[in-house]
Amino acid sequence: MVKVYYNGDVNESALQGKKVAIIGYGSQGHAHALNSKESGVDVIVGVRKGGSFDKAVADGHQVFTVAEAVEQADLVMVLLPDEQQAKVYQEEIKPGLKAGNALVFAHGFNVHFSQIVPPADVDVFLVAPKGPGHLVRRTYEDGAGVPGLFAIHQDVTGTAKDVALAYAKAIGSTRGGVLETTFKEETETDLFGEQAVLCGGITSLVKAGFETLVEAGYQPEIAYFECLHEAKLIIDLMYEGGLANMRYSISDTAQWGDFVSGPRVIDARVKESMKAVLTDIQTGKFAYDWILENQANRPQFNAINNNENAHLIEEVGQKLRAMMPFVKRQEKEAVNAGAK
C-alpha cells in the first residue's frame, strides 16, 4: 500500500520562521491563506488590485502586489489561474526569487509542460488538495481536511519534503491524508480526471440522458430531475461508502438496471475514447491547444461556453431551482466562496 501522511507524520517546525506568500486569492488562494494563518503560519497575500485584493484585505490579511509579496517571502505559493501563471511568473515572481526559497504550486501543469522553468537554486514542489477551494476552507473550519497530494520537483535545500508536508498540514490536508506523487503523475491524472470523469464526463452524460428523454417526448422538468438533480444524491452515497454503499441504498430494480444497462452506455468505445483523451494529455497536445487558445483570447472557449449556457437543461434547471430554496442557498454559498 502507498504511504499516506497524516498530522502525526509532519515536522511542523519546517515552516517556523518562514514567511509564506499566497499568490492569488481565488478559489484555492483564499482557503490556503485563511487555513494556514489560523494554523499559525506567517502568511501574506500577493494579488493584483481588484475584487480579490479587496476580499483579502477584508479577510484580515496583509496584502501586496505579487512582486512585493514575492520579495518578502521564503515560500511562494502560486495560486493564479494556470493559463496566467507563466506570464505573471516571468514578470513578477521570477525577479524576486532568492536562492533557497521554495516555489510551490497546487497543480503541476506549468512546470510539467515547461511553461515555467524555475531557477536551479530554489526548491520546487506542489501541494494539491483534491477538492475545490471552498471545501478546503469549509472542511478545515469543521476540524477536518480535504486530502491532498504532494510532489517534489527540485530539492536544493534538502528540506523540501518536510516543508511540503508542513504546508499540507497548515492547510488541513494531513487531517484527511496526503500521498506522494510526481509532477507528471499529478498533472496527467488531474487533467484526465476532470476531462473524462468529473467535469467533462459527467456533464456530457447528464446532457445526453436529458436530451434522450426530451427528444422522446417526455417533459423537460421530469428529465431534469431524473438526469441532473438526483445525480447529487447518488454521488453523495458513493462518496460516503463507495459503489456498494450506493447500490445498497437504491432499489433492487435500480441496481439490476445499473448492472445490465450501465456497461451498454459506458461501453468499450467510450473506454477507447478515454484512452485517446489520455494520449492527448500525455503527448502535450491538450496543453498546446489550451495555451494557444488563451493566446488567441479564447474564441472557442467563449463560443462553446455561450452555447452550453443556452442549453434547455440550464433554462429548465433555473426555474426548478428557484422553487427549491435549499438548493439555491448552497449555490449562493459556493459563488460567495469563489467556487467555479
Ligand code: NDP
Ligand atoms: P482562481 O481563478 O479561483 O483564482 C485566481 C486568482 O488569481 C484570483 O485571485 C485572481 O484575481 C488572481 N489573478 C488572476 N490573474 C492575475 C494576474 N495577472 N496577476 C495577479 N493576480 C491574478 O484560481 P484557482 O484557485 O481555481 O486555481 C489556482 C491554482 O490552484 C491552479 O493552479 C489550479 O489548477 C489549482 N487548483 C484549483 C482547484 C480548484 O478547485 N479551483 C483544485 C486544485 C488545484 P482577480 O480576482 O483579480 O481575477
Ligand code: MG
Ligand atoms: Mg485541475
Ligand code: MG
Ligand atoms: Mg428513480
